[in-house]
Amino acid sequence: xxxxxxxxxxxxxxxxxxxxxxxxxxxxxxxxxxxxxxxxxxxxxxxxxxxxxxxxxxxxxxxxxxxxxxxxxxxxxxxxxxxxxxxxxxxxxxxxxxxxxxxxxxxxxxxxxxxxxxxxxxxxxxxxxxxxxxxxxxxxxxxxxxxxxxxxxxxxxxxxxxxxxxxxxxxxxxxxxxxxxxxxxxxxxxxxxxxxxxxxxxxxxxxxxxxxxxxxxxxxxxxxxxxxxxxxxxxxxxxxxxxxxxxxxxxxxxxxxxxxxxxxxxxxxxxxxxxxxxxxxxxxxxxxxxxxxxxxxx
Numbered sequence: 001x002x003x004x005x006x007x008x009x010x011x012x013x014x015x016x017x018x019x020x021x022x023x024x025x026x027x028x029x030x031x032x033x034x035x036x037x038x039x040x041x042x043x044x045x046x047x048x049x050x051x052x053x054x055x056x057x058x059x060x061x062x063x064x065x066x067x068x069x070x071x072x073x074x075x076x077x078x079x080x081x082x083x084x085x086x087x088x089x090x091x092x093x094x095x096x097x098x099x100x101x102x103x104x105x106x107x108x109x110x111x112x113x114x115x116x117x118x119x120x121x122x123x124x125x126x127x128x129x130x131x132x133x134x135x136x137x138x139x140x141x142x143x144x145x146x147x148x149x150x151x152x153x154x155x156x157x158x159x160x161x162x163x164x165x166x167x168x169x170x171x172x173x174x175x176x177x178x179x180x181x182x183x184x185x186x187x188x189x190x191x192x193x194x195x196x197x198x199x200x201x202x203x204x205x206x207x208x209x210x211x212x213x214x215x216x217x218x219x220x221x222x223x224x225x226x227x228x229x230x231x232x233x234x235x236x237x238x239x240x241x242x243x244x245x246x247x248x249x250x251x252x253x254x255x256x257x258x259x260x261x262x263x264x265x266x267x268x269x270x271x272x273x274x275x276x277x278x279x280x281x282x283x284x285x286x287x288x289x290x291x292x293x294x295x296x297x298x
Contacts, residue, residue, distance in 0.1 A: 005095040012087045012101075015125040016118075018150075020074030025151030032149055033076055039065050039142060040078075043237065047137055057226060062136050064237040069118025082182075086118035088272075089181045093208050097265060097278040101126060107176040110200055112163055113183040117143035123179060124156050131175065135162045163193050167297055171200045181210035185246045189293050194259035199298050201281040207261065209252065213275035215268045216248040252277050260285045 021029045042065045050058055060066075061081075069080040093099060104126035111132035114120045116139050120132045124147075134140040140160035147156040163183075178197045184190050197207055214222050224243040232239035247255065249266040252275055256264050261279030269276050289295050 005091045008091040008094045008101065009087055012091060012122060016087065016122055017072075018125060019071070019121050019146070021076075022074055024149055027149050029075055033073075035145060036073070036078065036142075037076070039138070040067055041065060042138075044138060059226075059242045060232065060234075060237040060239045065138055066238065068115030068139070071118060080116070080118065082115070082118070085182070086122050089210050090119075090122065092269060092272070092276065093210070093278075096267065096269070096276055097208075099206070099208070099278070104177065108174065110175040110178045110197070112178065112180045112197070113186075114143055114158065115139050117146050117158075119179065119181070120156060120158070121146060121150070121152075124152050127177075128155065130156045132156065132158045133161050133163065133166065134158065135160065163187070163196060164189070164294075166200065167192075167196050167294060171196070172298065173200070173202050175200050176202055176205045178205070178207040180207055183211075184209060184252075185211045185213065185243050188244050190245055190247075191255050191258055192293055192297070194255055194261070195287050195297060198260045198281055199284075203281060203283065206278065206280045207256075209256070209266075209275075209277035209279075211247060211252065211275045211277075212243060213247045213249070213252070213268070215273070217250065219248060219250040219254050221245040221247045221251050247275060249275050249277070258287065260287060 021032060024032055043063060045055055045063045048062055055063065067078045067080045069082050069086040070084050071078045071080065094101060106128045108129045109123050109127045111120050111123055111130055114132040114134045120130055120143055124130045132143060134143065137160040140158050143158045147153045147158065178201060180197060184193065187193050214220060223245055226242050229239040229241035249268050253264050253266040256277060256279045262282040264279040266275065266277040
């Protein structure tokens with residue numbers, strides 16, 4: 001990690017420390033602690049809309065509550081499946097591309113796939129407004145609870161929806177920055193998703209993408225599918241996997257270009273073994289609709 005990333009990481013850690021129980025609003029530490037800690041390990045498929053014969057095909061993380069990112073609340077700690085990725089990924093974006101922490105100030109951020117809210121809270125410490133989506137309802141509810149508990153619900157909005165449900169005029173030209181780490185390879189239709197996010201940006205707005213991928217110079221994607229798992233067990237409902245198309249940097253570049261983005265930069269990040277991308281919306285250009293899964297799109 002270079003000096004700039006180290007410096008940014010420390011700044012972000014300091015920002016995130018404001019979300020400790022000493023800063024709670026309108027809720028006791030005891031009630032807050034109980035609500036957070038009792039949610040973990042709860043198995044709840046019904047509220048997600050799954051019926052019994054569908055369960056074997058669903059993500060373990062959608063059925064059983066797993067905490068997302070590490071969070072030291074001061075009086076207790078939550079260990080997340082993604083450790084400190086909420087800090088590290090944003091620090092990497094700052095280090096790799098021509099974007100500064102100051103560029104988040106007074107901006108409207110679209111946080112896509114927020115899990116239990118580590119990234120959402122971090123962005124809220126930097127930006128004017130954060131709109132977050134999470135397709136797993138139990139996680140979206142937790143993010144809403146955290147926002148209310150820390151008194152930032154006037155600047156943080158969370159909706160339990162899929163990215164594909166954001167293809168509407170209500171989202172057009174709404175955000176200054178789309179924050180899109182750790183999601184695109186979980187999607188069956190990444191080009192459509194990128195187009196929806198392109199449409200959600202204001203002119204001169206930018207997107208920050210991070211993904212599992214492959215280190216290859218050609219425009220290749222590796223297909224895993226929902227039947228490939230990397231660790232964990234079905235008994236504990238803690239398996240990783242359910243990855244769809246894992247792009248090379250060039251493949252991500254071409255997807256972003258198809259979606260309408262300009263000034264695109266993509267690269268392989270050796271330290272994390274992940275793909276990073278940056279793009280801007282310079283103008284509202286069209287998209288090729290041949291074979292597009294949803295033709296009714298701007």
